[in-house]
Amino acid sequence: MREHGPLLNRRQALAAGAALLAGTAWPKGAVSAAATCPATLDWAILETLLAIGAPPVAATELVQFRDVAVEPAVPLSVTDLGLRGLPNFETLLLARPDIIFNSNFYASSEPLLARIAPVESLSIYVPGKPPFDAAVEMTRAIGARLGRAEAEDFITRTSDDMATLSARLGGRPRAVLPINLGDARHFRTFGADSMFGAALEQLGLVNAWKAPTSYSATAPVGLEALAGYDDAWIALIGPTPREVGPVLARSAFWNALPAVRSGRVLDLGPVNPFGALPAMARFARLLVEALVAKGRGLG
Amino acid sequence: MADIGSSLRLLRPWVGLGLLALALFAAVLETRPSLLGPDALALDRILLMHSLLPRAATALLCGAALGLSGALLQRVLRNPIADPSTLGIAAGAQLALTLAMTFAPALVAVSREGVALAGGAAAAAGVLALSWKRGLDPVIVVLSGMVISMIAAALGAFVVLARGEYLMSLYIWGAGSLSLQSWDAPITIATRLSVGVVAAVLLLRPLAILGLDDAGARSLGVGLLATRLMVMLLAVWLAATVTAEVGIIGFVGLAAPAFARLAGARTPRQILLVAPIAGAVVLSITDSAVQLAGSGFADLAPTGAATALLGGPLLLWLLPRVRSTDRAPAGLVAPLSMLKPSSGNATPLLLLAAALIVLALLVGRGPDGWDIATGDLFSELLAFRGPRLVAAGAAGVMLAAAGTLMQRITANPMASPELLGVGAGSGVGLAAVLFLVGFPGPILMLGGMAAGALVALIVMLIVAARSSFGPERLLLAGIAVGAFSMAILSAVLAGGGMRAYALLVWLSGSTNRVGPFEATTALVAALVLAAPLFLFARWLDILPLGADVGRCVGLKVGRARLVLALFAAGLTAISSFIVGPLSLVGLLAPHLAARFPRGRTRLAAAMLIGATLLIGADWLSRIVAFPYQVPVGLFAALIGGPYLLRLLRHGDANHG
Numbered sequence: 005m006r007e008h009g010p011l012l013n014r015r016q017a018l019a020a021g022a023a024l025l026a027g028t029a030w031p032k033g034a035v036s037a038a039a040t041c042p043a044t045l046d047w048a049i050l051e052t053l054l055a056i057g058a059p060p061v062a063a064t065e066l067v068q069f070r071d072v073a074v075e076p077a078v079p080l081s082v083t084d085l086g087l088r089g090l091p092n093f094e095t096l097l098l099a100r101p102d103i104i105f106n107s108n109f110y111a112s113s114e115p116l117l118a119r120i121a122p123v124e125s126l127s128i129y130v131p132g133k134p135p136f137d138a139a140v141e142m143t144r145a146i147g148a149r150l151g152r153a154e155a156e157d158f159i160t161r162t163s164d165d166m167a168t169l170s171a172r173l174g175g176r177p178r179a180v181l182p183i184n185l186g187d188a189r190h191f192r193t194f195g196a197d198s199m200f201g202a203a204l205e206q207l208g209l210v211n212a213w214k215a216p217t218s219y220s221a222t223a224p225v226g227l228e229a230l231a232g233y234d235d236a237w238i239a240l241i242g243p244t245p246r247e248v249g250p251v252l253a254r255s256a257f258w259n260a261l262p263a264v265r266s267g268r269v270l271d272l273g274p275v276n277p278f279g280a281l282p283a284m285a286r287f288a289r290l291l292v293e294a295l296v297a298k299g300r301g302l303g
Numbered sequence: 304m305a306d307i308g309s310s311l312r313l314l315r316p317w318v319g320l321g322l323l324a325l326a327l328f329a330a331v332l333e334t335r336p337s338l339l340g341p342d343a344l345a346l347d348r349i350l351l352m353h354s355l356l357p358r359a360a361t362a363l364l365c366g367a368a369l370g371l372s373g374a375l376l377q378r379v380l381r382n383p384i385a386d387p388s389t390l391g392i393a394a395g396a397q398l399a400l401t402l403a404m405t406f407a408p409a410l411v412a413v414s415r416e417g418v419a420l421a422g423g424a425a426a427a428a429g430v431l432a433l434s435w436k437r438g439l440d441p442v443i444v445v446l447s448g449m450v451i452s453m454i455a456a457a458l459g460a461f462v463v464l465a466r467g468e469y470l471m472s473l474y475i476w477g478a479g480s481l482s483l484q485s486w487d488a489p490i491t492i493a494t495r496l497s498v499g500v501v502a503a504v505l506l507l508r509p510l511a512i513l514g515l516d517d518a519g520a521r522s523l524g525v526g527l528l529a530t531r532l533m534v535m536l537l538a539v540w541l542a543a544t545v546t547a548e549v550g551i552i553g554f555v556g557l558a559a560p561a562f563a564r565l566a567g568a569r570t571p572r573q574i575l576l577v578a579p580i581a582g583a584v585v586l587s588i589t590d591s592a593v594q595l596a597g598s599g600f601a602d603l604a605p606t607g608a609a610t611a612l613l614g615g616p617l618l619l620w621l622l623p624r625v626r627s628t629d630r631a632p633a634g635l636v637a638p639l640s641m642l643k644p645s646s647g648n649a650t651p652l653l654l655l656a657a658a659l660i661v662l663a664l665l666v667g668r669g670p671d672g673w674d675i676a677t678g679d680l681f682s683e684l685l686a687f688r689g690p691r692l693v694a695a696g697a698a699g700v701m702l703a704a705a706g707t708l709m710q711r712i713t714a715n716p717m718a719s720p721e722l723l724g725v726g727a728g729s730g731v732g733l734a735a736v737l738f739l740v741g742f743p744g745p746i747l748m749l750g751g752m753a754a755g756a757l758v759a760l761i762v763m764l765i766v767a768a769r770s771s772f773g774p775e776r777l778l779l780a781g782i783a784v785g786a787f788s789m790a791i792l793s794a795v796l797a798g799g800g801m802r803a804y805a806l807l808v809w810l811s812g813s814t815n816r817v818g819p820f821e822a823t824t825a826l827v828a829a830l831v832l833a834a835p836l837f838l839f840a841r842w843l844d845i846l847p848l849g850a851d852v853g854r855c856v857g858l859k860v861g862r863a864r865l866v867l868a869l870f871a872a873g874l875t876a877i878s879s880f881i882v883g884p885l886s887l888v889g890l891l892a893p894h895l896a897a898r899f900p901r902g903r904t905r906l907a908a909a910m911l912i913g914a915t916l917l918i919g920a921d922w923l924s925r926i927v928a929f930p931y932q933v934p935v936g937l938f939a940a941l942i943g944g945p946y947l948l949r950l951l952r953h954g955d956a957n958h959g
Contacts, residue, residue, distance in 0.1 A: 009399055083670060083930075084412065084930050084931075085930060086929075086930040086931040087810040087932065088804075089630075089804060089807070089813075090808065090813055090815045090931075090932045090934065091815070091933055092685060092815075092925075092929070092931075093687050094667060094669070094671065094687055094688075094925075095670065095930045096671060096928075097668075097683060097684070097687070098669050105900070108741065108742040109742065111599050111742040111744060112742075112743070112744065112805075112816060113816060114744075115818050115820070116687070116816065119686055119818075121685075129805075130741075131741065169400060181392070182681070183453055188484065189480065189482045189483070189484060190480070190482070192504055225481075226482050226602070227482075227484070228350060228354065229341075231343070231346045231350070232449040234342065245404070245408075245411075246408040246409070246411065246412050247408070247411045247412045247415055250412060254485070255353075255484045255485065256349050256352075256353045256484070257346070257349050257350060257353050257484050258484070260342070260345065260349050261346070262342055
C-alpha cells in the first residue's frame, strides 16, 4: 500500500465522480514553461526525442522498437507502455509526464491522454504533405517545447550526413525500389510521400515506384510487378520474414528477375517504415553502404 | 441408368458455369499487363508457367477440396451451415502459424504447411475429444468447434497485435491469396483431393444411412461413431490441406453443397458429386474476377476474402428460393434444455460480481509491482478504471441479452450476436469511416459502426421477412451478412497500414480506450435496450417451441421475432463497439444461466453473468501481461470458453 488512511474521502469521491462524468482535461497551453518529462505513443516521435537527447519518461512497444527501429538506442530509464494500439494509461499516469506528444495515428487516445498531461499533436504522415518537411517541423516543435537547442543541431547534422552520403555515391542517378517483403509472394512499397522516398531524393537517387501510395506505402503488391523494374536496385527493408528466403531461392520467377540475376538486390536490415528524421538517416546510411559495397564487388 | 441420367441433368448448369470460368481465365491471360524490359518475353513465359497456370489449377483444386469437405461435414453433422470453419480448422491452423512465427520461426522455415496442418488438426481433434462423451452428437460437435475457433481467433489476434504491424504476411495469408510461384501447392492439393474422392466414394453407403436418425442407423448395423469419425477426419484433412497451402478461403465449403442442393441435388451421392464441381467453379470464377478487377499485377482483394464477397450476396439472393419447413431443427434445441433447471440461488453470483468490482477498482500492477490504490492515487486511477468497469459491465449485460434473444428467436443454441452478422457489419461501418476520414475520433467511429450495424440488420430483415423469420433462414441470413462483412474487413486487413491496425485493435476487443463518453454510452444503451426485454419474457419462452405452438397460444410470431431481432441488433452493435465482435459472452452467458428457472429470472441471471464475465476479464486483461495489455474480448473467451466446453462435455444426459 502506498498510503494509509481512508480509501477515499468525500472530497476525493466527489472529484472522482465529477471526473468520471465530465472527463477532466488539461486546458491547452496551461503550462507555458519548457516541459522536461515528455512521453509519447508514437515511434516517430520517440525516435526524435531520443535523437535530440531528450529521452521520454515513457513510450510504447520498446521490445519491438529495439528490434525494428534499432536506433537510436532506448535507455533503460524509459518506461514501456505496452502496445501502440493498447497503451497502458495507468502506467503512463504513474510515469508522471508533463507533456505528451501525440500523432494522428493515435488521435482516438487523445481524450484519455489529455487527462494525464497536456497533449501536443504533431503528425508526419498527413495526406498531401511531404513527410520530410513535416518531420523537420516536428523536430523543431519538440525542441521548442522542451527548450532544447539540440533539436536544431540534430536537423543540421542530419542534413550534413545526407550530403556526405550523397557525395559517396558519386552523383550517378540510380533508380532504387524500396520494398518490404511481406511473404514470398507480396511486398509493400514506399512512394515519394514516405521518409524513404525523401531519403532517395536527397541522396540524388530515383525512387523507381511512381504509382500513388496511401499514407506513404502500397501493400500488398504481387512479386510479378518487379519484372518491370529491370534497371532498378531493389532495396529490401527488414525485417523480412524468415521463411521467405528459402522460398525465393527456389522460385523460378524470382531468380529470373533482371535485378536478381545481375545482383542488384540490397538487403538493408530493419528500419522503422513510419519514422522521422532518424529513420530516414538510418535508411540512407544502410542504402549507401550497401550500394558502395556492391559497387566494389562488381568492380 | 436413371441415376446416371439424373446426375447428368444435375451437372448441366455447372457445364455452363464452367465455360464461364474458362472464358474469364482466358480474359485474365489476355488482359494482363505486359511485362517491361529486355527480358520481358522470357519472364512472361516463366510467369505463365510458374505463376498463372498453377494459380488457375490451385483455384479449381482448392474449390473442389473445400466443396467436398463441406459436403461431407454437412452430411455427417446433419447441419446445413456446417463447414470447415465450424470445426475450428482454419482458425486453428492460423493460430498455429501465428504462434510459430512469434515463438519458433525456425519451425515455420522448416515447414509452414506442417505447422498450419498441425494447428488445424489439433483444433479438430480438440473438438472431437470434447464431444466424444456425447457420442459425437452433431450439435455438440459444432458448438465445441465454434467455441474453440473463437478462442483461437482471439488468441491469434492478440499475438498479431503484440507483434505490431510486421506480420503483414499473416494478413495476406489469412485472407487466402492464391498468388503462387510454383506447382508445389496444386500438386499437394491434387494428391490429397484424389485420395479424398476415393475415400468419399467408399463412404457413400454409410453416408446415405447416416441420414436416418441414430436409432435407425444403429439397427442397420452401421458403426455409427466410427463412420462419423472417418467422414469427419477426411473432411478435416481436405480443409486443413487447403488452409495450409493457400490460407483461409472463406465460404466455399459452406456454399458449394448449398449451391449443389439448390441446383437440384437431393441424395448424398448427388450432393457429393456436385459440391466439388460447384466449389471449383465458384473459386475459379472468383479468382479470375479479382485478377481482372485489380490494377497492374495487384489483385483487387485476396481471393479468399473475395469468395465471401461474391458468395454472401449470392446466398442471400438464393435464400428465398430455398424450400424449408418452418420448424425448429431437430436436435438443435437439446443443449438449451439439457441442463436441468435447478435452484435459482443467485447469491454466489452476486458475491462474485461484487468481489470482482472491488478487485477491478483497487488492485492493479505498476512499475513497482502489485499495488492497492488508496487515497489520491485511487481517485486518479478511478478516472481510468471506473469507465472501463462500467463499460465492460454494460457490454456484458448487452451481449448476454443479445445472445439470449438470438438463441430464443432461432431456437438454435449456436445463435449468438456474432452469427447475426451485426457485429461484423458494424466493423464494416468502422472500416468505411477509417477510409473516408483518415483518423476519426470516437463519435465518428461509433456513428460509423451504428450505421454499419443498421445496414447489416436491414439487409438481413429484408431477406428474412419473406418467410416470417424461420429459424434456419434467419441464422443463414445472418451468416451470409457476417461472411460478407468479414470479407470486407479481411480485404482491409490485407492492405496493412494504419487502417488495418485500427481495425485489428477493434477486432480484438479492448476496453482500454474507454473514457467517460464510451462508458456513459454503454450504460445508457444497456438501460434503454436491455431493461425492456423483461416485458417480453413470455415471448422468449414460447418462441423456441416453434411457430405453430406460438400461434396456438395467440402469439403474433412474425412480429414478436421482428421486435426481438431489432433489440438484439442494437445490443450487439453497441456492445461490439466496446469489446469487439470476438467476445464469447453473447454465446456463453445464456448457456451458463441455463440452471436458473425460465423467463425473467434466467434473463436476469444471463445478464448478471455477462457483466461478471466481462468485468473479470477486463481486470485480468490489465494485469496478466503487464504493461502489455490483453484485449478483454480475448479474456472473456479464455475464461468462458473452457467452462462452456466442460459443460458440453459433461452435459446432463437427460435431454428435455
